[in-house]
Structures are given as structure tokens and as C-alpha cells.
Amino acid sequence: MTLVIAGSCSGVGKTTVTLALLAFLSDRGFPVQAFKVGPDYIDPMFHTAITKRPCRNLDPVLTSEAYVQQCFARHSSDVDYALVEGVMGLFDGISWGEVGDFASTAHIARLLDLPVLLVLDCSKLSGSIAAIAHGFRTFDPRVKIAGVVLNQVGSDRHLQLLKNALEPLHLPILGVFYREQCIRIPDRHLGLVPAAEIPGMQRLFDQLNSLAEEHFDWERLLPLLKATPLTPTPPLLSGVGGKPKKDKIKIAVAGDRAFNFYYQDNLDILIALGAELIFWSPLADTKLPPGIQGLYFGGGFPEVFASELANNKNARHAVKKAIAAGITTYAECGGLMYLCEQIIDFDGQAWDMVGILPNKAVMSKKLTLGYRQATALENTFLFPAGTQITGHEFHRSRLKITTQKPLFKVTTYHPQTPAILEGFTQKNLHASYLHLHFGTHQQIPQQFLINCHNSTLIETQKN
CATH class of the missing domain: 3.40.50.300 (P-loop containing nucleotide triphosphate hydrolases)
Structure with a gap:
């Protein structure tokens, strides 16, 4: 029942x-x-x-x-x-x-x-x-x-x-x-x-x-x-149009007290598509896991642990170096904040972060909460311009500088609320406040892994 x-x-x-x-x-x-x-x-x-x-x-x-x-x-x-x-x-x-x-x-x-x-x-x-x-x-x-x-x-x-x-x-x-x-x-x-x-x-x-x-x-x-046996359901990746890769694509997933907002289904879908998820801690680890082909930063509480994140300079520098070198990176909310130049906490104290994004995340008392409809403003490695997706925002920070090359045009489900421009995109980087569920957007993790695989091949050819 x-x-x-x-x-x-x-x-x-x-x-x-x-x-x-x-x-x-x-x-x-x-x-x-x-x-x-x-x-x-x-x-x-x-x-x-x-x-x-x-x-x-x-x-x-x-x-x-x-x-x-x-x-x-x-x-x-x-x-x-x-x-x-x-x-x-x-x-x-x-x-x-x-x-x-x-x-x-x-x-x-x-x-x-x-x-x-x-x-x-x-x-x-x-x-x-x-x-x-x-x-x-x-x-x-x-x-x-x-x-x-x-x-x-x-x-x-x-x-x-x-x-x-x-x-x-x-x-x-x-x-x-x-x-x-x-x-x-x-x-x-x-x-x-x-x-x-x-x-x-x-x-x-x-x-x-x-x-x-x-x-x-x-x-x-x-x-x-008491659970009642139900009719068998379609496979997790039904209708995706792709099969799991024979060679696993190694993805470093930030997982600790600062970064722990992940839908288990998202992780399962990545694994089913051929990813090997390697969890590491931006709080405690001084370097990235070896042999990785992509980075995944979920949300969490980087503002609560800003001093520890800032003090772990080796981890911050390793992440910045990897992204600058072209490693494919997907970051949501807290992950976006970590990739900024600084987090300014509730007391107004500034803490140095990765610095790959030219912005500062400033904590405030205002809660940003709710479902969002987002339209991609240009082609990215995840989807073409004009793609519409649904996400969720849940944070008390804001970015100090409005991005000059936004990723999304975002609207709420309240008609009177004006649209905002949000998110960052670079060749191999997706960073946004939006939390996405891959359940009915499985082309997103698929394209993420394809880009991880292709960028690795390019790097191998250069060597």
C-alpha cells in the first residue's frame, strides 16, 4: 500500500x-x-x-x-x-x-x-x-x-x-x-x-x-x-538513444560537508551512461583525483565552510588549473559560488575561492526560492541556443556583477515577475544557480559525458 x-x-x-x-x-x-x-x-x-x-x-x-x-x-x-x-x-x-x-x-x-x-x-x-x-x-x-x-x-x-x-x-x-x-x-x-x-x-x-x-x-x-509489488518500469535510460560506454569516463564529484546537494537519480543516470564517479573533498583534499575527464560540483553550503575552502589553496588552484586547461565542468548553485573569485559571508568577510569566474558571491538575508523556466541564450556543450529547461533555485546569495555573457534567460511561474539573465558558460564550463534533475533531461548528462570524452581525446592527441 x-x-x-x-x-x-x-x-x-x-x-x-x-x-x-x-x-x-x-x-x-x-x-x-x-x-x-x-x-x-x-x-x-x-x-x-x-x-x-x-x-x-x-x-x-x-x-x-x-x-x-x-x-x-x-x-x-x-x-x-x-x-x-x-x-x-x-x-x-x-x-x-x-x-x-x-x-x-x-x-x-x-x-x-x-x-x-x-x-x-x-x-x-x-x-x-x-x-x-x-x-x-x-x-x-x-x-x-x-x-x-x-x-x-x-x-x-x-x-x-x-x-x-x-x-x-x-x-x-x-x-x-x-x-x-x-x-x-x-x-x-x-x-x-x-x-x-x-x-x-x-x-x-x-x-x-x-x-x-x-x-x-x-x-x-x-x-x-507495506510495499505492494508494482508493474515493472522501463529501463532508467529508456529513450535516451545511447548506450553506456565500454571505457568508463572518470568524473570527479565534489562530495563533503560543503557540497552535498545531489539527486541520486542524477548520479545513477551518469553511471548508467558510462561514468565512473570519483568523490573527492574540496575541503580536505589537496589535489584532484588522478585521470579524471570531468568535474561535477553540486550545491551545498560553501558559505558555511568558506574559511576552510579558502584555506585549502592547493585544491582551489588545482580546480582552476584544470578548468583553464579545458576540463569539462558542470556546476550548480554552491558549485557556481565556489568557482567565483570570492564568497562574501553573512558578516561581510571575503574569502578567496577558485577564481575561474570573474565574480563574487555575496550572502544576503533574501531567500531566492522556486521553480524556474530557463531558455539557453547561446549554443553550449550541453544544449543548443533556444533549449528550454525547468530547474529550481534555492539560495541566499547573489552575484555581485551581472554576467556580460549570460547562460540563461530565466522566468518564474508568476507572470508578473520579470525575466533575469543568469549563469556562465565557457567552452567547457557550465555554471548556474539552477538545480536540474536529469530524469527527463537525459540529453544533458549524455552531452556532458560526450564532451568529457572528446576533450580528453583532443588532449591526448596534443601530447
């Missing part, structure tokens, strides 16, 4: 509920697959840390409805249990064609034909909880509410009032979390602090497991979470 964990709004505790469910199942040795609705990178890191299986993003804006269905079927077919963590409130999405809540948690639940476990914050409610639950249950009859989790319950007396209010609805209460039992996960300017940065993560998971054991109705929950 599998459940979708949804909330009435952001901040009601659906991530805590999801992690508690995952901790309980994983602690008992069950293979469990987690999914996350939307473009988020950080919540999936926690899912992955608990289950030891890569969490998969389900985002029909960055991919497609068909891809979401295929991804879910592909990765839930070989596990005992699976669950999907939603995004924002249950019906919060964007207007897209005839779908008014496109990419919402409700949209994904309908798309996958899955029931919803609704998390409700009860901290300021008693009898009114019934009106809220009834509204969510009846708003869209296509979305089945399997039950609710009552979070932030103040006392046993408070819980009884909530139960009395919900009783006429015959809506199962599948979990109860009291206010004093609330587990806080530290956060900062882009959301939760990633799992790898939190000391004592196993202790946190143990606490979640204990809470889950005591406060969920497992007799009713387990059958709902």
Missing part, C-alpha cells in the same frame, strides 16, 4: 513523524525505501542516513508525472516497506495547466494512488481539530486520508478533548506525540542542518525509534506501509 506523510501546513512535524517511522522500521531490519515530494535535498539526507538506501525525489515539475510513477515503482519494488514524505501543506502546489495543485503532496498521492497520513499541530486546538480534519478529508475526494497523527498534544486531558472532537468523523488516530516529547533538529538559513553535520546522529535516531515504538498504532500502520 505505502503511505504519504502530509501536513496541514509547513512546520507541523511531518519530517519528525517520517523519520520516526523510518527509524522504527529500519531498527527492526526491514528494508525500507523513502521518497520525498519536491526538489528538497536536505530531508532526503536524513532518510538516507536512517534507511541506508538513497532517498528518491518525486518532482513532476523537474521531471514529469510519468517519471514520478516510474521512479516510485522502480525503487519500491524490492523492499518490505516504503513511505513518501510530502512537502508544505497537503494541497500546496503550483497552478499548471488544468491542475491547480500541481506538484503538491496531494497531486503525488493521486498520481501514485496512495493514502495519506495527515499530521496535525494540536498545540492551539481542541474541538476545532475536527473542522480542520474534516476539511482536509473532504476537500478533494480523490485523496484518501487513512488517518491522522496528533502532534504537540499538551496533556492527557488535551488528548481526550481531541479524541472526542474527532470521534464523529471515524478518522483513525494512528499516532500521538506530546509537546514535551518533541524532538528538535537544528536548522539554519536554508532549512535543517544536514545529517552529516549533526554530532550524535545515532542518538537522535534512537530517540525517534523509541518515540515511534510507543506512540504509533503499529497494528494499523504496518499494513498501510
